[in-house]
């Protein structure tokens with residue numbers, strides 16, 4: 175994906191890597207990231223299948239371009255999120271990545287899972303990573319999301335040490351409908 179953020183960053187803890195057969199399509203795996211929560215720790219839910227017309231050069235997750243048969247149920251995701259929540263004090267953050275979460279074959283699952291997470295957990299922040307910019311995103315799809323990291327990853331616009339990873343991408347506040355400035359990632363000395 176995009177950005178190295180669609181992807182599993184170096185240093186991530188693969189606490190939750192699981193491959194279950196289930197009822198929710200193309201929801202491929204869940205893991206834990208130190209940075210996917212807008213530079214903060216986050217549980218990361220990865221969808222398989224990417225529908226961008228031309229694949230991004232230097233995509234970090236080409237294994238997620240094709241739809242996979244494996245899938246996770248909401249109950250499986252809930253258990254992982256609950257387990258994580260019980261061990262940390264900070265705000266709970268969950269990121270949806272891919273592949274492309276907003277591809278037509280993934281979007282219903284994204285709506286359902288984001289809705290249920292908001293209902294089941296208080297003080298939770300949801301973040302969506304997508305190649306789509308706001309003008310290509312329907313409000314219904316992101317009703318339960320707080321922020322997006324939006325736009326396709328372009329290596330020739332790379333801004334190392336920042337989120338988003340390329341200058342053409344934006345961090346977007348879905349509630350206030352506004353783009354936010356890039357975030358300097360902690361620990362990066364550049």
Ligand code: SF4
Nearest residue numbers: 175176224230233273
């Ligand atoms: S939009 Fe698709 S091709 Fe581009 S970085 Fe994400 S997964 Fe890779």
